[in-house]
Amino acid sequence: MPASSAMRLSEGAATRLRFPLRLKLGSLLSSSETGLKASHFRRPWLAAGLLAPQLLILLFFFFIPTWKALSLAFVQVDPFGATMIFVGLDNFTTLFSSPEYRDSAVLTLWFTTVQCFVTLFVACLFAFATDQVMRGRAIYKGVILLPYAIAPAISGVLWAFLFNPTVGPLAQILDELGYAWDPNRRPSDALLLVSVAAIWKHVCYDYIFLVAAFLAVPASVIEAGAIDGAGPVRRFLTITLPMAAPTIFFLIVMNFVYGLFETFGIIDVITHGGPAGSTNTLVYKVYQDGFRQLDLGSSAAQSVVLMAIAVLFTVLQFRAVERKVNYQV
Amino acid sequence: MVERHIWLSLFCHVVLLIGAAAVCLPLYFAFVAGSLTVGEVQQVPFPLVPGDHFVENTVTAWMEGDFGRLYLNSIIVTVGIVVGKLAVSVIAGFAVTYFRFPFRMTAFWLIFISLMLPVEVRIIPTYEAVADAGGPLRSFFGAIGLTGFLASTTGYQLDAALQWNMINSYGGLILPLIASASATFLFRQFFLTVPDELCEAAKLDGAGPLKFFRDVLLPLSSSNIAALSIILFLYGWNQYLWPLLFTTEKEMYTAMIGLKDLIPVADAQPAWHLAMAASFFVMAPPALVILLMQRWFTRGLVDSSK
C-alpha cells in the first residue's frame, strides 16, 4: 500500500471514529454471523495459521490440564497417585448435600455481584471526575492507578494489618467511634473487609479502561450535545456512557472473572475463608480443598460445577449484552 | 469549547482527592512499617510517623534475598508474558473478527471459555502439563500405534524424543500464564468498533489481510496495545502462586517469591519491617511503569481521537 493511501485510510479512520453509531448499525445489518466484520476476508488457512499459536497454547496448558482436573471428579484418589477408586457421582452427591457448599455458593453469588457493580460504579465516578477536571489530571490518574502495581498478596497484608482489631490503626479509629470492629468474630465485618480490599485492588483496572473509553468519545459529539443544551452530567449519561458500552460490557465480564477467581489471593491473606467459612467463595474452596487439603476428588467435582455455572452464565450474559450493545450503539 | 461548571469541577476534585487518599493510606502505613526497627514495628498502638531505618532495612532485605538475580528473572518472565501474550492474542483476535472460515464460532468459544477457569483451580494438572509437555503427544502416538510402528520398523524411539520437561525454565514460567484469552477477547471487542470502510478501502487498494493488519489495524490498536502491555506487565510481575509452586531452584525465583520468603510466618521472628521495606522495591518496577507509561498511553489515546 502506498504511503499516501495509508494516510488517506487513517484520515478516514479519524473521521469515521466520530460517527461510530452509523457504522455499527451498518455492520449489524449486513453481518449474519455474530462478531464477524461486514468487510472480511475468506482465507481459511491463513485464519487457521493466525489462530494456531493461541489454540496450541490453550490446548497444552488449558484444555489438557483442565480435562485432567475434571476427570478426577469421578474418583477418590490418594494425592500421590498410588491409589485411585472410581466412585461415580459420589463426589457430587457429597458436595450437594453439604451445607458448607451451599453457603459458599450463596456467598459467592452475593460477593461477586456486589464487587462487580461497586467496582464499576466507583471507577465510573473516578473516570467521570477525571474527564471533567482540568488541573492535576495526570497526578490523580497516576495515584489512582497505583494499586494496580501492588500484588494481591501485598495489598491483602496491608488491609489485614490496617483493620486488625488488636493492632490496626484504622480498627482503633473505628473502636473509638464506638463500633466494636472485629472481622475475626463477626462474619459481616470479615466479608466487608474482603470486599473493600478486593474493590480497592480492582477499581484501577476498570478506571484505566473507562478513562480511555471516555477520552475516545470524539469532542465534536460532546460539543454537539452541549449545543443542544445538555449539561455535563446529562451529556455523560446520554452520550459518553452509551458510547463506552462495549468497554463496559468487557469490564462487567472481567469484573465477574476477577470477583470469582482472582480474589482468592486477597481472601487467602486476609481471612483464609473464615471466620467459619464466611468468606469462603467457591473458587477459594476449590483451591483450599484441592491444593491445601489435597482432596483432589472433591475439588475436581467442585471445578466441574464451577465451570458449568461459569459457562452457562457467560453464554447467557454474552448473548444478552452482545445484542444490546449492537442495537444501542 | 464546552462550558465549565465550578461546582461540578469542585465535586470532581473532592471525589478524586478521596480516591487518592484511599489509595495512599495503606501504602503510607507500609512505608512507616518499613522504616522501623523490628521492635518498633510490633508496637501498639502502631506509630503514625515513619522512623529512620528505611534505607538500612531496604539494603538488608535486598542483600538477604539476593534480589539482583531475582529481579533479572522477573524481568525476563514478565517481558516474555507481555510480548508472548500480545503477539498471540492480537493475531487470534484478528482471525476471529476478520475472517470467515468454517468453525469460526467454535474457535471463538474455545478461546472464550478459557477465561473461566484460572490456573489456581487446575494447578496440579497444569504442573503435570508443564513438567511433561510431551506426555499427551506420547499417549496420542502410542494410542494410534505410531510409537510401536516406528520402533519396530526404524528402531526410532518416539517416546524418548517426546520428553519436554519445562520445570525451572523460563518457558515453563511463561507459557501457562499466557494460556488465557482475556487479551484476545479485548482485541476482539476493539476490532468490532473499527469502521468497516477501512477494510473495504484496503481491499480496493489490493491489500491482502496481512498488509491490512500491519498497516491499518496495528497502528489503530496502538493505544489498546499500550494499555494491555501495562496490564500484562503488572500481571506477570505480580504472579505469585505459579512461580512459588513451580520453581525449585533459587536461581529461577522471581522477585515476588523473594518477597514471600521475607514475609514472616508462625514460629519465626516477625521481621515485618524488612518485608515491608522489600515490598517497596518489589513493587517499584510496576509502579514506575504505571507512572511513566501512563503519559505515553494517554497521549496515544488523545492523538487518535483528535
Place this chain on the structure above:
Amino acid sequence: MASTYMKSVASLLAAGALLMGAAGASAAERVKIEWWYAISGKLGETVQQLISDFNKSQDKYEVVGTFKGNYEETMAAMVAAYRVNQQPAILQSAERGFMTMLKSGAIIPADELMAKQGYKIDWSDFVKPVAGFYIVNGKPAALPFNSSTPILWYNADAFKAAGFDAPADTWQGLEKQLYALKEKKVTDCPMALPGDFQWSLIENYSAINDQPFGTKANGYGGLDTEFVYNRTSVVGQVARLKKWIDDGVLKIAGQGVAPISLYTSGTCASIINSTASHSAVEADAKFKWSAAVMPHEEGVQPKNSTIGGAALWAIKGKPEEVQAGVAAFFNYVAQPDVQEWWSKATGYVPVTNAAYAKMKLEGYFKDHPTREVAIEQLSRGEPTDNSRGFRFGNHNQSTAILLEEMQAVWTGKKAPQEALDSSVKRGNEILRQYEKLHAGK
C-alpha cells in the same frame, strides 16, 4: 540488631563465595541432594546455616535447601512434583501429615535407608515422646528434626503487677488470674489465642488431661479409628475459651498479625505457643518474659503433652548416589553436636537423650530455664493411649474442619457442643475416605 544482620549478611556472602569457588573445583563431582523445607525467617536462616555446615563437612554431596512455603504449601508442592517425578530427595513434613506421608508409597522409611547405606543410628536414644510418635512397629519412618510442644509463655512483669508470682497450674486457677489481670487494668489483653490453637488447646489439652481424641488409641491401633472429642472435657474447654473471648480476656490476633508478636510486643500478657518461639521471644521481648508448663484441669493428674514440629522424610525415586547422600545428611543431623547446636539456635527441643544430656551437663538449662519447660512437659507422667500422639489419616483436612467449626463457635454461629458434633462427623467422613483408600497397606 544491626550487627546481627551484618553478620548474617556476611555469612551469606561467605557461603555464596564458597559455593562459587567450589563450583570450579568439585561441583561437577558433587552429588546434589534437594531438600524442601517449610520454615522461614530466623529459623530459615538457621536451616541454611545447617546446610552450609554439612556441605563444608564433606566433599561428596551438596545439599540444596529450598523454602517452599509453610507446611501445607510444601506438602502440596511435593505432591505436584511427585506426580511427575520431579520430587526432592528430602522433604520436611509436619507431624499432622505423618499418616499421609507414611502411607503415600512415596517414601523410604528412615531405618531402611540408613541400614542400607551402612549407617547406624541409635534409635533408642531418641527421647520418648519423639520416638513414640515417629517409630512405627519398632521402625522409625522419618528422621525427627524440629520437634516442639506448646508451652505457656507469660509476662512476669504483668503477672507480678496483678499480684501473682507465676501462672497457676490449673485452668481454673489460670482463669482467675487472667480475669484479675483484666480487672486490675494491668493489661487489656491477658492472653492471645495462638493460630494453631487446635494443636495446643484441643489436641494437647486432650493429651495432658488424659482424654481420648479418637478411638483405637488416637489412631495408633488402626485406620478404623473415629474421633470422639465431642464427648470429652474438650466441650467444656471450648465453652471456656468462648467465654474468655467474649469477655475480652482471650484475643484473636487475626490474619496479618502473628499471635506471638502480640506477646513479644507486650500487648498480651500470655500465650500458649510452641517452644520454638524462643528465637522470636529472645530477640524481641523487652520485658521480663518467662514460660511455664501448660495448665491442666483441676483434680486431674497431668500427663505428657505431645510433640509437634516436623520430621525429615527420604523420598523414593532417586538414584542410588543421591540416597547415599540423604543418608549421610540424616546421619549428620542426628549427631549430638548438631542436635545441640540446632536446639540452642532455634528453641526446638533436643530430640536425642545424648544432646539433652550434653546440654544439661554444660549447665545450659541453668542459664536458660525456659528451654527445659518443654522437655519437662513432654516427659510428665506415664504416657497413656490418650497422650502418645495423634495418628489420623489426612489429619490436615480434619484439622481444617475443626478450625472452621471452632470459628463458628467464636462468631456465635454455633454452640460448642453443636460445633464439636459437626466437626467430629465431618472429620469421621475423612477418616473413612482415608481408610477406604489405604485399607490393607
